[in-house]
Amino acid sequence: MIYVSQLLGQKVWDAYGREVGQVDDLMVAATEKNMPPLTALVLKKNRREIQYIPINQVASLWPSITLQVNVEKIEALNPSGHELLLKERVLDQQIVDTEGKRLVRVNDLQIARKGERFYLTGVDVSGLGLMRRLGLEKVGGKLVKLAGKGSHSEVIPWEFVASIEHDDPLRLSVSQSRLVRMLPADIAAILDDLDHHTSKALLQGFSNEELADTLEESSAEMQVAVLSHLNPERAADVLEEMDPDEAADLLADLPDQTSEQLLTLMDDEDAEEVRSLLGYPEESAGGIMTTEFAQVPAGLTVEEALEYLRNSKDALEDEIMYYVYILDEQERLQGVVSLRDLVISPLSTPLKKWMESEPIQVNPLTKPEEVAYLVAKYDLLSVPVVNPETNEMLGIVTVDDALDTVMPTAWKKKLPRFF
Amino acid sequence: MKSLKKPTWLKKLLLYLAIIGPGLITASSGNDAPGIATYSMAGSKYGYTFLWLLFSISFGIVAIQSMAARIGAVTGKGTADLIRERFGVKTTTFAMLGLLIANLGSTIAQFAGVAAAGELFGISRYLTVPLSALLMSYFVLGRNYKTVEKVLLVLCLSALSYVIAVFIIKPNWAEVFQDSLQLSTSLSSNFILSVLAVIGTTITPWGIFYIQASVADKEIDVKDFYLTKFDVTFGAIWANLVAGFIIITTAYSLFPAGIVVESAEQAALALEPLAGSAAKILFAIGLLGASLLAVSVLPLSTTYAFCEAFGFERGLNRSVKEAPTFYALFGVIILISVVFVMIPNLPLFQIMWLSQSLNAILLPAILYLLIKIANDHVVMGEYVNKKLTNILSISLTVLISIVTVILLVSPIFS
Numbered sequence: 001m002i003y004v005s006q007l008l009g010q011k012v013w014d015a016y017g018r019e020v021g022q023v024d025d026l027m028v029a030a031t032e033k034n035m036p037p038l039t040a041l042v043l044k045k046n047r048r049e050i051q052y053i054p055i056n057q058v059a060s061l062w063p064s065i066t067l068q069v070n071v072e073k074i075e076a077l078n079p080s081g082h083e084l085l086l087k088e089r090v091l092d093q094q095i096v097d098t099e100g101k102r103l104v105r106v107n108d109l110q111i112a113r114k115g116e117r118f119y120l121t122g123v124d125v126s127g128l129g130l131m132r133r134l135g136l137e138k139v140g141g142k143l144v145k146l147a148g149k150g151s152h153s154e155v156i157p158w159e160f161v162a163s164i165e166h167d168d169p170l171r172l173s174v175s176q177s178r179l180v181r182m183l184p185a186d187i188a189a190i191l192d193d194l195d196h197h198t199s200k201a202l203l204q205g206f207s208n209e210e211l212a213d214t215l216e217e218s219s220a221e222m223q224v225a226v227l228s229h230l231n232p233e234r235a236a237d238v239l240e241e242m243d244p245d246e247a248a249d250l251l252a253d254l255p256d257q258t259s260e261q262l263l264t265l266m267d268d269e270d271a272e273e274v275r276s277l278l279g280y281p282e283e284s285a286g287g288i289m290t291t292e293f294a295q296v297p298a299g300l301t302v303e304e305a306l307e308y309l310r311n312s313k314d315a316l317e318d319e320i321m322y323y324v325y326i327l328d329e330q331e332r333l334q335g336v337v338s339l340r341d342l343v344i345s346p347l348s349t350p351l352k353k354w355m356e357s358e359p360i361q362v363n364p365l366t367k368p369e370e371v372a373y374l375v376a377k378y379d380l381l382s383v384p385v386v387n388p389e390t391n392e393m394l395g396i397v398t399v400d401d402a403l404d405t406v407m408p409t410a411w412k413k414k415l416p417r418f419f
Numbered sequence: 420m421k422s423l424k425k426p427t428w429l430k431k432l433l434l435y436l437a438i439i440g441p442g443l444i445t446a447s448s449g450n451d452a453p454g455i456a457t458y459s460m461a462g463s464k465y466g467y468t469f470l471w472l473l474f475s476i477s478f479g480i481v482a483i484q485s486m487a488a489r490i491g492a493v494t495g496k497g498t499a500d501l502i503r504e505r506f507g508v509k510t511t512t513f514a515m516l517g518l519l520i521a522n523l524g525s526t527i528a529q530f531a532g533v534a535a536a537g538e539l540f541g542i543s544r545y546l547t548v549p550l551s552a553l554l555m556s557y558f559v560l561g562r563n564y565k566t567v568e569k570v571l572l573v574l575c576l577s578a579l580s581y582v583i584a585v586f587i588i589k590p591n592w593a594e595v596f597q598d599s600l601q602l603s604t605s606l607s608s609n610f611i612l613s614v615l616a617v618i619g620t621t622i623t624p625w626g627i628f629y630i631q632a633s634v635a636d637k638e639i640d641v642k643d644f645y646l647t648k649f650d651v652t653f654g655a656i657w658a659n660l661v662a663g664f665i666i667i668t669t670a671y672s673l674f675p676a677g678i679v680v681e682s683a684e685q686a687a688l689a690l691e692p693l694a695g696s697a698a699k700i701l702f703a704i705g706l707l708g709a710s711l712l713a714v715s716v717l718p719l720s721t722t723y724a725f726c727e728a729f730g731f732e733r734g735l736n737r738s739v740k741e742a743p744t745f746y747a748l749f750g751v752i753i754l755i756s757v758v759f760v761m762i763p764n765l766p767l768f769q770i771m772w773l774s775q776s777l778n779a780i781l782l783p784a785i786l787y788l789l790i791k792i793a794n795d796h797v798v799m800g801e802y803v804n805k806k807l808t809n810i811l812s813i814s815l816t817v818l819i820s821i822v823t824v825i826l827l828v829s830p831i832f833s
Contacts, residue, residue: 105730133508
């Protein structure tokens with residue numbers, strides 16, 4: 001991710017390394033609503049002369065701005081009038097919400113590369129963005145850390161910025177309560193398109209937790225690339241924050257020596273869970289399952305079960321928790337009850353009365369396609385994975401992990417997000 | 420509907436009354452507690468000398484205040500809005516830092532004025548200062564602010580007593596004129612600080628922000644701007660006249676006696692020819708009214724500017740939840756000022772006038788930005804500064820800068 005503030009005032013070099021001028025402003029095509037592509041650099045050559053350089057003559061923007069041609073061969077661009085000048089019209093402008101209430105000013109603007117082109121993706125409204133403008137980004141990062149907040153940038157996706165009318169504040173097209181920060185999946189999509197240098201710089205700004213969330217949504221190649229950019233201690237910290245099944249998948253993609261090193265750096269408890277998952281082949285129920293699921297001992301009433309869940313660490317870590325599994329003392333699966341049934345059942349009745357005592361289950365070596373088939377056939381939200389010899393319950397495969405294996409990645413991105 | 424038809428002159432008068440105000444209020448609160456302190460000090464210490472200064476800066480002041488008002492009328496935006504939009508984050512941050520420091524100093528000075536007025540009545544500052552802070556916050560944040568403002572403006576009319584006093588003491592005008600022309604300049608830090616204080620209290624950074632904001636808020640049509648300009652000009656002249664009369668009174672009654680005003684009690688002596696033994700009370704009432712009027716405007720103007728610069732929601736018509744930064748900053752400014760004034764044995768009178776020297780030192784930066792904005796065609800269109808306005812305002816800016824530089828280098832040569 002590049003920020004407009006990092007480009008403004010930068011020197012621009014031609015193909016022979018001769019200085020052409022300084023970036024005075026950036027121009028995007030105003031006709032594109034969601035992600036306007038960068039069309040030109042506005043160059044200040046000296047105090048008076050200004051030149052528009054079309055973006056297709058720019059070889060790189062970061063870390064230094066170089067042109068593909070030499071200075072004599074620049075084909076200056078004549079603005080058509082449908083462009084938007086970012087410094088002149090957007091930077092530092094007031095942002096108001098749908099009701100015209102002032103929110104904050106545009107502290108910075110985010111630019112991302114997708115393939116060959118650069119796009120305006122978001123508006124940075126964070127204090128960190130302000131510090132970056134002041135040249136105090138490092139100090140700002142430390143301050144944010146001291147304050148105990150994750151040092152993320154607050155970014156409003158550009159598509160939510162509705163109007164650029166003359167001299168009016170930027171109005172948001174969604175209400176503030178609906179306005180979400182860029183979702184991890186969006187960041188992952190952009191990350192995938194960035195070159196290593198840029199994404200590394202970007203990753204510095206994430207907290208471990210955010211990085212974990214983002215990595216879970218990234219492609220396998222990206223995961224490996226990102227992790228290899230982090231120092232081992234940080235990488236282990238990030239792995240601890242990830243779902244054990246995702247962490248195990250990632251480690252399986254790394255060289256054995258590296259993954260072993262990371263596992264020893266990880267917290268013992270987390271490492272143990274990941275190790276148990278690593279024992280199964282990647283393309284199996286055991287390989288895609290997670291070991292975090294809500295469970296209660298057998299023989300409780302509904303009331304006791306709810307109370308138990310409230311205090312249970314497993315239930316707390318189960319992010320989705322559609323089903324509650326009933327296990328005996330040897331961790332053997334006795335039955336399953338949906339959270340819905342649990343909530344609406346009379347408190348004093350025994351849990352046994354409501355549970356499904358012969359749940360659909362798979363063994364750790366079941367093929368993912370088979371799991372997906374079962375999930376689809378029985379409309380399940382997760383399937384328990386049980387050791388066929390001991391009947392011990394090992395984990396669950398959730399519906400999204402099951403579908404992941406059978407659905408092409410491209411489709412997934414188009415599906416609406418439910419959670 | 421016949422009764423609604425009004426003669427044109429009445430319509431004009433009503434229009435004027437609707438528009439008038441910002442200039443007069445800014446000017447009146449220019450003669451706030453630190454103002455009265457500064458002029459009294461200057462008059463008692465240096466006689467009529469400062470009259471020439473007051474006279475010569477008044478042209479620049481009229482130029483600058485009507486410039487700020489014009490920017491407000493043309494753009495409908497606050498000064499801080501425009502600084503952020505035209506000069507970016509760095510400049511804005513420094514300007515806001517300067518404004519915060521200057522305004523904090525002035526707010527402290529206002530509470531020092533409350534404390535001094537209270538002590539003239541024999542009431543401890545530990546009672547008057549927190550009480551007035553609570554009361555003013557209550558009135559300002561509550562909705563009956565307009566009524567309070569009127570009461571305070573009436574209290575400020577006690578500044579008129581200086582005008583009356585001058586006509587009672589009947590100074591020899593020829594002598595006043597001659598003495599004021601004797602440009603006695605000195606390089607002592609104290610004299611230079613006094614020069615700065617007189618400038619810094621006659622034209623304040625917050626006054627500029629305030630006048631632009633109130634003109635922008637009233638959504639005055641640029642066509643009717645001549646009325647605002649009249650308001651501003653009239654206000655500035657009136658304020659400077661009163662300032663001049665304060666200097667004359669103190670110079671007449673205290674300077675020859677060798678009394679250098681260092682406390683509110685001494686400053687009140689200047690009103691003795693008018694009120695006799697009641698001078699103390701008259702002075703205290705004026706001081707209290709002026710301080711409270713400024714307290715009701717100054718912290719608010721500061722928080723407005725700060726929130727504008729960084730884009731936070733502001734304004735009294737928003738709830739605390741909607742504009743948390745606005746209310747928090749307001750509270751912090753009041754709190755710091757109150758706590759500062761309650762430091763035991765704080766020399767209230769010196770604080771009052773020295774805070775105005777600080778105002779003046781920070782003023783050139785704000786003026787520089789303001790003049791640049793007023794000359795920016797993108798912002799002002801056809802309403803950019805005329806040549807005369809530029810000459811007057813730039814000379815005043817340069818003058819203040821030179822005096823500040825002299826202040827900084829004078830210890831080296833003396």
